[in-house]
Amino acid sequence: MSGAPLARTVGFQPGERNVFFHLLTACNLSCRHCYINPTQHGTATLPLATVLQWLKLFARAERQTTLILLGGEPTLHPQLAAIIKAAKSMRYAVTVDSNGYLFHDLLDRVTPKELDYLSFSLDGPEAPVNDPIRGQGVFTVCTENIRRAVALGFNTSLIYTVSALNIDHLHRMPPLLADLGVRRFFIQVIGLRGNPAVQQPDGASNWQVEPQRWLAVVPQVAEAAARLGIHVVYPKVYLDREEPFQCAGMVAENFFIFPNGRVYQCPLCEDHPIHSYQIEDNRLVHRDGLNEDRFFPLTIPEGCVMNRLLQPDNIAYQPDGTPVHRISCCLLKQEVLPLI
Template identity: 25%
Template sequence: MNKTITKIRWENGGCLPTPLASIWILGKCNLGCKHCYEGRSKAQKQVLPKERVKLIMNKLAPFVNSFSFMGGEPTLHPDLPELCDYAQQLGKYTLLVSNGVAVDKSMVKSLRDKVDCVKLGMDGTTDNYHDMVRGKGAFAKTLRAWEAMTPHISTMCKFTLNAQNIENLPQIADFYQQLGAKRLILNGWLKVGRGANIWNKHFALSSRQRQTINEYVTRELKPRYNVFPISRSCSLDNGCKVMPARTFYVDSRGAVSPCIFSAGLGVGNILSPDTNVETLLMQVNKIRQAHNNLHEPHKQVQKKHEMVVMKPTTFMPELAMQACRH
């Protein structure tokens, strides 16, 4: 496992080594979450062959410092351990984003020396909230993943707050810290993919609810940062920031966009032998700058919650490394 990327590792409160490339590796999933960013697509049953994933990593390796594998549910990819190991061989911080349902002791054993951190998606501190979004029995299965993973792999919690589970907010940090999470990332329900479906509108956070969440984080959770690191995603932090070279997302077609929320703006095909990757990434950064609020901007969130960020004008990984969202 790569231990030399940062002095203080991200899961322990340091900075994520950016730029980060999130790579779509399959569409298959074992849940039907109501906030799934993927929604319905022709790629739902597609599995990207390991050779293509490695080709993407090889092309991006000179320009990024971290790889994240996404789906679908990445733990269902038949070659996941090999892909994680390859990312480590390239010297990259390696991250998985998972629902945890398929994780067992055997999988943990196959991944423990090949991945730096696993981010488990959660929607409640009890089954009634979590299963409301992810389906009956999902909470119990994911708790088993926590039990299997935390002794062997650094694990963090990505908790998606919505209008129905917001009352969980005071319990979230203590609950997941006790489960063994190294870090908590709070996410907000976004009108993306299935989250945009009309029948899911009662989960969407109001501007007032977002403000309440941010005020609570600042008042109650940030003072605990040195003990249990807390982060907010851009879905709560006043929308996407102009941050060239911070993140890239490669979709099922090989198109590249600034992040998964902006996948519809993807350009090029990184798999094409004719693609100049540096030129493609600079093109993506121009898109990022032109659409600095790529998903619905949360303009009513108070400015005191905004984070001061660096705004380099060209593709410069060494500058992006200095930017750290806490």
Template identity: 30%
Template sequence: MLDQIVGITRVRMLYLQLLYRCNFSCRHCFHGELLKAPDQFELADVEAVLHHFRDVYRLEAVTFLGGEPLLYPHIGAACRFAKQLGLRVEICTNAHRGFRNRIKAIAESLDKFRVSLDGLETRHDALRQRGSFTSAIEMVDLAVRLGITTGATMTVTDHNLDDVVPLAGLLQQRGVAELKLHCLRLVGNAAAHPDLEVSNTGKYADLHRAINNAGLTMPVIYDSDLSPAPAGETCSNLVAGGWLDRIEADPRGGLTVSCKAVGRDVNAFRWDKANQTIVYEPRADDEFAVGIPDVVYQNASVR
């Protein structure tokens, strides 16, 4: 269906949101009120969608997301099934210490364990919940000890810009393989907190200078919207030569091609759980009709 309508013949990564439910309600979460929704992928749905994307679109990897994916009751089975299909398996989690046993249980099935960290303790906890930074660092250390390649993601806000470099240094010391920086989108919970937005984008130039001068050896990957240079018109058609780097599936089945469109309910495609196939449901304001560009990631300079 993706190939017939928009010419997508290959997809590298599926971001699979297993459920909306989460043990946090972060101030910048793009899900917003959906955190209370009961929707989720049943295990049979997970298996069907992974099979479809691997067989039809030569899928290479899956990242399990939520909500909080470690709350998903079948997370172990989902990870094992993905590995059996020959996929690279990643998970992105808030890494609460209460998930210690689940992390241990899925370790052998993971190619990457990615933790959401939004600054050092004070700023991270202000966005998420008290004690969550210390808890996440404990689980980072656990994952490293278990031999899992470990990464971190950080949503850059006007409140935590100054924490990027010291956080990167701390994570590098603890054996983390990379830090990925995301640009804040004012959707979901973030829409009620516009103070989080970096209104003076000139601050990004200072951020890049700080990264370049920090002597980091750990890669820092960033959303090009955080670039000090003008964004330009990149990926305006979302697809290049039939190759799509990533697609995101939400718990209701919505398939979103552009990461900038996630959380905005503008998907033109949906995974039909009943018939185990992709269906096309175009709208006047869907991501293709209005040409929402995809996120482009780049590497910051490291020594």
């Protein structure tokens, strides 16, 4: 195939279902940009029986649901392999998002047929960039386990959270991923929740990246990765003038489940007790009151109303008061398919 890789917007589809299930909030790392907030999300590790009951609440026999198993570090859950196997029997497409340590011999307890994707997190192309963000020694452990997973036949993906600390190194990631055998590359934008909501990074005035910098760097890196045969996904972030704003909460079905039973539809809201649903006695209960889903239908010039309410410093304005950029729904993605 020839020509330049083209990014396309992956629009929300009615009936699309994605379940982001935090099995626990415990983690062996202390990443500087971690979004987990134990005060809001709880500190429990859900027992296997509870996990299976909750999975049944969101499974649909008539169509496949995408399931992302998260933490904290999900491989710290001693029964993660059993959870993966059970989820596959409920017609979930299963991804595990790991920091790379792969506790409890996960690769020996599941097969590539049982796990659709094993996703790793790195925030730099080498240890001197990654480890000050994620922890000493993390780069080596993570890359070694990626190579092991690829050799065993697992589909692997990698998440890189872009911030002011590491955007200058993003362009060095595609060659590394190609060498490791990673098939999908998720370029994520730093969110102001959890740790980044309460502290600034050392050596940078802000966690976040200016719009012009994001737009100048990220699409070009995505194209470079696609030329190496890597499937790339990254958030839309900024809408073009002619593009309509669309909220995932109004079209698709996205559920972000935490160990204390909170179920959000919008990840921007996770630092606040405004979740749409609560799991009570193994039932999914819609909550009354002024919660996140009451805001989804609102139309504002800035685009995403939750971004305007919770992260207003993200938005710059023209002298006439109109926003310089409209912010897309944080779940709206750009996709660049591999060329080879």
